[in-house]
Amino acid sequence: MNADSTMSRRSWIEDTFCKRECGKFIPACRDLHRCFPMCQVCQNLIRCCCGRLVGEHTLLETGPSMSSWPGPGTGQQEEWSVECHTQTSATDAYGTIDFQDSAGRNCHAKYVRVAVDAKAEALLQLMRSEWQMERPKLLLTVHGGTENFPLPLKVRQAFSKGLITAAQSTGAWILTDGINTGVSRYVGEAVKTYGTHDLRKRNAVGVTPWGVIDNHSDLIGRDVLRPYQPLGNPLSKRVCLNGLHSHFLLVDDGTLGKHGCQLGLRRKLERHIQLQKIHPRLNQGVPVVCVVVEGGPDIVSMVLEYVSSVPPMPVFVFEGSGRAADLLAFLHKQTAIDRQLDTDIQEDFLLRIGGMFGLERADASQLYNLLMECMDYRQSITIFDSESEDQQEADCAILTATLKGTKTSPGEQLSTALAWDRADIAKKHILVYGQHWQVGSLEQAMLDALVMDRVGFVKLLIDNAAGTNRQFSPSSRGRCETDPYT
Incomplete structure (x- = not known):
């Protein structure tokens, strides 16, 4: 690539993608205390609603005085929001990550820091034109637990081999949250065990919140190669990137240490990819299937969003992986004939939900109602039982579920x-x-x-x-x- 084309690419990325930074300090703690400008308590202890200390606000010229803030209950508290209190500027972090593991092996991954309101069309153009990813013929979007959790051996083997075989045999992209814990770590291990050695064909994309990444400042630089060790500090609340992913979209909403901002942009990207042609010759769009492994209460509402969308996005659940996945599997089987559960089964199920997630009765009932709503779209939900002798191979099951769950013609x-x-x-x-x-x-x-x-x-x-x-x-x-x- 010559110098002119490199400069043109850098210019396009910086003209197209932004970062977000908090521009106003609004304390998360509203307890009034007497202080003066540059008070050390404010500087070192009190955090803004964005998650940063005063000194970490690069857009502030001087530190605010906490005594100017009203106390609790005054009715004058300003609510912090991404839209009102962050500012955008050209992205300052993109290039290639050089992952270095404890064994001295290196893996490279493309990355870019993008604002939470980035355009899905621009992201796809980046991935296809700048990163030269092949046209996706299937999108496997993997959701589940973000904390580390054990997987039974049979489930783990079925998930790992099935996911990668389905992806490589069809030319699929895999989307995860890209972190080195939970289900994303299992995806990385699957890529390592069953994936191709050709890094150009490893289309595992992490869509990760910029503000939760440990040592994310190390990634700042324009069109750079940055070394990164995905080990992390065990005492840190932040997370590391998984070094077996091939690409990263680092989603920035101006906050620090807060999860979740990436989900909206990820859904926008999924819907936009769904509108693309699967092949230049064919009129079909790219199928999207959600793969669920374990997961917390938020996974249930996410499943409902997928299956109730138009057209529906099929959901493939690995039974035996734990928590939300097992709740969905249980209800799917129990309501196969009769939509309603027997009273005693329902009561036991509510107790199971409450115990599993530490929920009060009212919250457990609310989650139960969401689970039952998911069952209204049961034809778009497939349960995979790794223990069943009659179960087909996981890759075939995923692809079959994708075809049947979208309600398309033969x-x-x-x-x-x-x-x-x-x-x-x-x-x-x-x-x-x-x-x-x-x-x-x-x-x-x-x-x-x-x-x-x-x-x-x-x-x-x-x-x-x-x-x-x-x-x-x-x-x-x-x-x-x-x-x-x-």
Whole structure:
């Protein structure tokens, strides 16, 4: 890459993406105390609502006096907000992270610090054009526990192998929160164990809050290579990035040490990717499936958001992984025939919810209601039981759930499987007896398979036609020869 193109890329990134910084100190503690400007109590002990001390506010010229703030109950307290009390400026952190582990091995990952209100279109352009990530044919968005938790061996193996096999066989992107704990750490271990050695094909993207990253100041620099050790301080409340992810979007809302700001931007990016074509030749959008492993109460409301969206985003739950995942699995099975639970089962379930999350009765009942709302969309929720002998391989189960959970037509499902080049999925779940096809849809699939050089699909469609006494039009070959995509 020559100097002019490098400068052009740097200019585009800095013109497009911003960071956010708090511009007004509003104390999180409103207890009145007498002090003077630059009071050491204010400087060293009292934090702003953004999470920073006075001295950590680079946009403040002088430290405020706490005595100017009203005490509790005066009705004059100003509420801090990202929109009103942070300011944007060009991003100052992007480039490549050089992860260095204890064994001396190095992994590289692209990263950029972006404001919480960044445009999804710009993010996708960055990922496709600047980072040169291949077009996604599937988006696997993984949610679950953020703290470290144990996974039973069978669940862990099924999750790791299934996720990576599904991703690599279809050309999928994987989204996580990118931290080195909880479910994201399991994703990193899966990439390490089952992933390709070609780093260019490791499309595991962490969407991480900038303000919770340990030593994030080490990443400040424009178009830089920054060394980073994902070990972390065990006494720190901040988190480390997982070194087995390939790309990071570091989401900045101007706060420090506060989780959650990344979720809205992550959902916007998922919806925007869903609108993209899965292949230049095909009209289908990119399927998105949410994979759930363990998780707290917030995972339940997130699942409801996915399955109730239009079109629905399927949810794939690993039973046996713990907490929210197991609650969803239990209810899904219990309500398979009758939507209502027996009174005694419901009572035991409420006690289980309360004990699991330390909730009072009212809060447990509220979470129970959310879980039951999820069951209204049960056709978009798939439960994977690693202990079942009848269970298919996890990668096939994930892809099948993706096809069935989006409520698309057989022709659209076949096109999606064709884009993935997964003839096995098409044979077992789409080209089945009794399926109703629109006129010309199978002929179009044959033409697409020929143009896209999907040999397995061509053979499958021919065998299927022979088995159903169908014949493909002789003109398919001629149309293929003049097709603009050949």
